[in-house]
Amino acid sequence: MENRAHAMKSENYDQGNAMVGVKFAPEMANTNRRALCDIKNIIGGRHHHLSVSTNGLSEKSDATVNPKDRFLGHRPITRKFAATLANQPSSAHLAPIGSERQKRNADTAFHTVADLENSQSTKMSDDIPLQMLSEMDEVMTSELKEIEMEDIEDAAPNIDSCDAGNSLAVVEYVDEIYSFYRRTEGSSCVAPNYMSSQTDINEKMRGILIDWLIEVHYKLELLEETLFLTVNIIDRFLARENVVRKRLQLVGVTAMLLACKYEEVSVPVVEDLILICDRAYTRTDILEMERMIVNTLKFNMSVPTPYCFMRRFLKAANSDKKLELLSFFIIELSLVEYEMLKFCPSMLAAAAIYTSQCTLNGFKSWNKCCEMHTKYSEEQLMDCSRMMVELHQRxxxxxxxxxxxxxxxFRYGCAAKSEPATFLLD
Incomplete structure (x- = not known):
């Protein structure tokens, strides 16, 4: 309407009429132009809302305006909408308008709406589309969608946003990678009673071997990935081959050598492993056992171990160093225990983090983000977690x-000195 005001001013300029303060004639209604329903030209300390009624423009401040009316200025003035506005009560008066030009705009908006209301219904229906939904439905639908999206974001925060610029984090593929780990983790598991097929060794000997290898791993300062892969190779090999107790230690050091070749940058030499075994085996023995293990496992070293899931789940738990060290302490206790083989790697990782959170907090702690990324509820983790608490106790x-x-x-934060979460046993 401001453009029409300028157009009329130009047409009458030669006649000396400035058109200042002049209200437009009713013939403007014949153009069937849509009115400006939200002119936003109020000047003052508080924001005001203009509403249109049959008596003219009225103004409401933020303190008195109906929340429904805040959205009315964003709709085109249709016949149905104009009738809705006309039926609304108006108790306020128009506040002073800043300039003469703004006053003309306000008067133009009022007269155009009034003329549109009095125009023929056929022209109204032809030129101005009617809204299919009421304003209240649109507002409520929009607000409900916003609330729903906010709840989803709160329940499932993006834990990879901090690594968006890190190409090594492969943020674009990390969800697919862990979905693949979940589908294939069964191939890395062994039967929880595979020791029954062994004739010369038992689960206690396995525990002694792994406890010793953890000390060797610590002395050689190897990566955590190496330890978990070493234990996995030992279990998968023993589940397929019958081994006498004299060669059980040979299986252990050879499995660590293979894991180092897979994970480490600097691999221990065979002579170092011979010294660690107090020269109980020769170089030929270690190389021969290496060939036997890789042939038995068909060179399959790329398996998801509990360590793979630990890193991802700790990130979902927004862990600090204290929680991380305590979680690895608990899960390494589980590596030694033969009975823990009945749990899959992802279950062990999730239960270790859950048990650590309960230990540090003194109460059950498992939020929606952890549940979403681990795919385990608190109830599903409870059996495994109780066994971990018992391992912590002894x-x-x-x-x-x-x-x-x-x-x-102190290198590992004295995590072993934490008090066990015995309340989980109740």
Whole structure:
């Protein structure tokens, strides 16, 4: 309407009429132009809302305006909408308008709406489309969608946003990678009773071997990935081959050599492993056992171990160093225990983090983000978590204390000295 005001001013300029303060004639209604329903030209300390009624423009401040009316200025003035506005009561008066030009705009908006209301219904229906939904439905639908989206974002935060610029984090593919790990983790598991097929060794000997390898791993300062892969190779090999107790230690050091070749940058030489075994085996023995293991496992070293899931789940738990060290202490206790083989790697990782959170917080702690990324609820983790608490209780006692000694050092934050979450046993 401001453009029409300028157009009329130009047409009458030669006649000396400035058209200042002049209201437009009713013939403007014949153009069937849509009115400006939200002119937003109020000047003042508080924001005001203009509403149109049969008596003219009225103004409402933020303190008195109906919340429904805040959205009315964003709709085209149709016949149905104009009738709705006309039926609304108006108790306020028009506040002063800043300039003469703004006053003309306000008057133009009022007279155009009034003329549109009095025009013929056929022209109204032809030129101005009617809204299919009421204003209240549109507002409520929009608000409900916003609330729903906010709830989804709160329940499932993007844990990879901090690594958006890190190409090594492969943020674009990380969800697909872990979906693949979940589908294939069964191939890395062994039967929880595979020791029944062994004739010369038992689960206690396995525990002694792994407890010793954890100390070797600590002395050689190897990566955490190497330890988990070493234990996995040992279990998968023993589940397929019958081994005598004299060669059980040979299986262990050879499995660590293979894991180092897969994970480490600097691999220990065979002579170092011979010295670690107190020269119980020769170089030929280790190389021969290496060939036997890789042929038995068909060179399959790319398996999801609990470590793969630990890193992802710790990220979902927004962990600090204390929670991380305690979680690895608990899950390394589980590596030694033969009974824990009945749980899959992802279950062990999730239960270790859940148990650590409960240990540090003193109460059950498992939020929606952890549940979404681990795919395990608190109830599903409870059996595994209770067994981990029992392992924590007796970690400092008995013969197999390698993990407890390792995590009692300052290098590992003295995580082993934490009080077990015994309330989970109730």
């Amino acid at each position: 970690a400092a006692h008995g013969k197999l204390t390698g993990v407890h000694r390792k995590y009692s050092t």
